[in-house]
Amino acid sequence: MFLTLLLAATTLLTGACRDSSSTPKTAKAGQQAAPRVELRAEEYDPKPDAPPALKISGQRAYQNLKDFVSLGPRPIGSEGHEKAELFILSHLEGAQIEQDKFNAQTAAGRFAMNNIIAKFAGKKDGIIVLAGHYDTNLPLKNTTFVGANDGGSNVGLMLEIASQLRQQPPEGYSIWLLFTDGEEATVNWTDADSVYGSKHLAKRWEGDGTAAKIKAFLLLDMIGDKDLDVFRDTNSTPWLLDVVYRAAQRTHQQTHFFATSNGIMDDHLPFRDAGIPVADIIDLNYGFDNIYHHTTQDTPDKCSAASLQIVGDVVMETIRALNTH
Ligand SMILES: [Zn+2]
Secondary structure: OHHHHHHHHHHHOOOOOOOOOOOOOOOOOOOOOOOOOOOOHHHHOOOOOOOOOOOOOHHHHHHHHHHHHOOOOOOOOOHHHHHHHHHHHHOOOOOEEEEEEEEEEEOOEEEEEEEEEEEEOOOEEEEEEEEEEOOOOHHHOOOOOOOHHHHHHHHHHHHHHHHHHHHOOOOOEEEEEEEEOOOOOOOOOOOOOOOHHHHHHHHHHHHOOHHHHEEEEEEEEOOOEOOOOEEEEOOOOHHHHHHHHHHHHHOOOHHHEEEEEEOOOOOHHHHHHOOOOEEEEEOOOOOHHHOOOOOOOOOHHHEOHHHHHHHHHHHHHHHHHHOOO
16 A cells, blocks of 8 residues: 555655656665564654764864865766765765775766765664765766755765764664765666766665665755755655754754755665665755755855754764663
């Protein structure tokens, strides 16, 4: 029933993330490595004596965003992309790093890609993944498009989270920060021409047993918009979205969450199809009617430290909640 309803809903919805003409991907049944116990979102509410959520700084996240996009455009195959990889790696010193390098045959030819994973070991058996892409749109490579919000915002916040985790390693589940590559379409967004890095890594994690250890996969995309209104993504895992929403309520930020529902195609789908609970935290209403998305207007002045603080606080509170089980 759940799957039928979800599929019925997603086929009606436009592929809001990149191209409204695309057909959303459908979930494949029976691919979960091990049965997962599904709890109600309320059961994740932290007890009063639970350790506090990790504190992060929206200001520092925003400074990271500005520093990152000052490197210029970073489409796959470009010098800017190499600079972006080095920037991320240089800000992750002290973490256990894995680089998942591979070559992808794309609609625009063959490209080297690199998913970067920073692993912070916790004390509980299991992993929470925070993910977001760092590449910029290839078709816009000959413009000044720097993706301040689209790629820059999540990198800025994730690097701030990394710097806090370095000082205060996770008490609960391990936290892996995953900087995905090749999220953007190389010609036009379709299931085939998109999320190259995620497809590659999700397949690997499904094969080597990692997927079964991941408790939750939280995707951050376009979270820097000054006017923050995060969508409720109908392609994400409902109970996990509910945990996120309850975290938003506890941090008194619920007005910024889930007023609008839509089916989003993004980096989370290959991981969902590998049996992992996923939530795409995305505000795909960037400027009036999403007018700044994939334009040279996607610059740091359209983003704010306040929005990064809100998303950061809600994500940290979500992790605190997930650690109750
Ligand atoms: Zn994009």
